[in-house]
Amino acid sequence: MNSFPYPIYYLGLLIITVLLARFIFRRYISFAKRYNFIKLSNARASHKGLVFTGGGVVYAAVIMVAAVVLDNLDFVGFAALSPVIGTSILIAVLGFYDDFTDIVAFQKYIILTFLISMLVYSFYVSGSGFDVISSLNGFLGIHELSPISSFIFTCFVYLSIMNAINLTDGIDGYLGIFSISFFLSFLFTNHLNGFYTLSSISVIIIASSAIFLRYNFSKKGKKLFVGDAGSLLIGFWMAYFLIHYISTANNANAVDVFSINLENIPVIAISIISIPVLDTLRVMLVRVLNKKSPFSADRNHLHHILLDSGMSHLRTSVFLTVANWCNCVLIFLLEPNFNSNELTLIYIAISLGWYVFFEYMKRKNISS
Numbered sequence: 001m002n003s004f005p006y007p008i009y010y011l012g013l014l015i016i017t018v019l020l021a022r023f024i025f026r027r028y029i030s031f032a033k034r035y036n037f038i039k040l041s042n043a044r045a046s047h048k049g050l051v052f053t054g055g056g057v058v059y060a061a062v063i064m065v066a067a068v069v070l071d072n073l074d075f076v077g078f079a080a081l082s083p084v085i086g087t088s089i090l091i092a093v094l095g096f097y098d099d100f101t102d103i104v105a106f107q108k109y110i111i112l113t114f115l116i117s118m119l120v121y122s123f124y125v126s127g128s129g130f131d132v133i134s135s136l137n138g139f140l141g142i143h144e145l146s147p148i149s150s151f152i153f154t155c156f157v158y159l160s161i162m163n164a165i166n167l168t169d170g171i172d173g174y175l176g177i178f179s180i181s182f183f184l185s186f187l188f189t190n191h192l193n194g195f196y197t198l199s200s201i202s203v204i205i206i207a208s209s210a211i212f213l214r215y216n217f218s219k220k221g222k223k224l225f226v227g228d229a230g231s232l233l234i235g236f237w238m239a240y241f242l243i244h245y246i247s248t249a250n251n252a253n254a255v256d257v258f259s260i261n262l263e264n265i266p267v268i269a270i271s272i273i274s275i276p277v278l279d280t281l282r283v284m285l286v287r288v289l290n291k292k293s294p295f296s297a298d299r300n301h302l303h304h305i306l307l308d309s310g311m312s313h314l315r316t317s318v319f320l321t322v323a324n325w326c327n328c329v330l331i332f333l334l335e336p337n338f339n340s341n342e343l344t345l346i347y348i349a350i351s352l353g354w355y356v357f358f359e360y361m362k363r364k365n366i367s368s
Helices: 006-035 056-070 082-101 105-126 147-166 174-192 196-216 227-247 253-257 262-271 274-289 302-308 313-337 340-367
Strands: 135-139 142-144
Touching: 006 056, 006 196, 056 082, 056 196, 056 227, 082 105, 082 227, 105 147, 135 262, 147 227, 147 274, 174 196, 174 227, 174 253, 174 313, 196 227, 227 262, 262 274, 262 313, 262 340, 274 302, 274 313, 274 340, 302 313, 302 340, 313 340
Parallel strands: none
Antiparallel strands: 135 142
């Protein structure tokens, strides 16, 4: 398949998916208007006026249609991904239900834990070792994990990443812009590693996010949020991609091409979502110190700090995405010179630097 014109395939898939997503998003807007699927404003909301929500189900629909159509191609295997695609659709449905009924956070995560646990268990039953973290390749001196430890850790990674990405849907543009940048990087990485099905998924989500951004920034009565339906679904796929990236490192072409130390793979992986991770840890710490539930909603997120400083939604979204990729590029460039212990300390130092920066911004906002 080396002679296959993959750039033409990806471009064609991008164009077709854009048209498909545009059609389904337009239909969803009409559906949302008819059934009043409105995002209500409140004291912590960053939006005003009429906003529809629940648009994340469009992502699920586009992925489902694309999987059925593309599975006829010889070099992709969407059938093998059916448990993953099915789980992502169920998660989108759960998120869609939560968008309009406000499920208690504890109950929602119990259901998510069940869905993720069943998926990871199916990987063990099918012998799909590339979809669970069974080894950390020497990261912090940790090599092979026991089956139980591997199961628990893989589920924890899924839920943690999904929660972190779920918190990015608070302002216009952030989730869409961040997801495009994330899946662009994995389009390249998975193509280099020969995982063409995952590269196709990247193109599908990129195209869907591009169309979503059009509606997310719309001011003509068509403004749309993806809601939990979209943020949980996108977070799920990001988690799957990162877990796959870690678990396939031993056989990955990218590791050889860039001469990456295997023990540093987990640090690189988490640096790819460093800002959402920092935001999650910081906001949970603030809530606990204020004697509130770590899952309670408030206006203590990083994007709220930037908005309160006078930045627009678009500038805030771009700033956080660029900051995230500066962290990732810096870790990637430093990686050849350090072991996992040292690189982890560098990652923590970078995160603390950003923590201090945002605390300074917050105090400056309060004083002004």
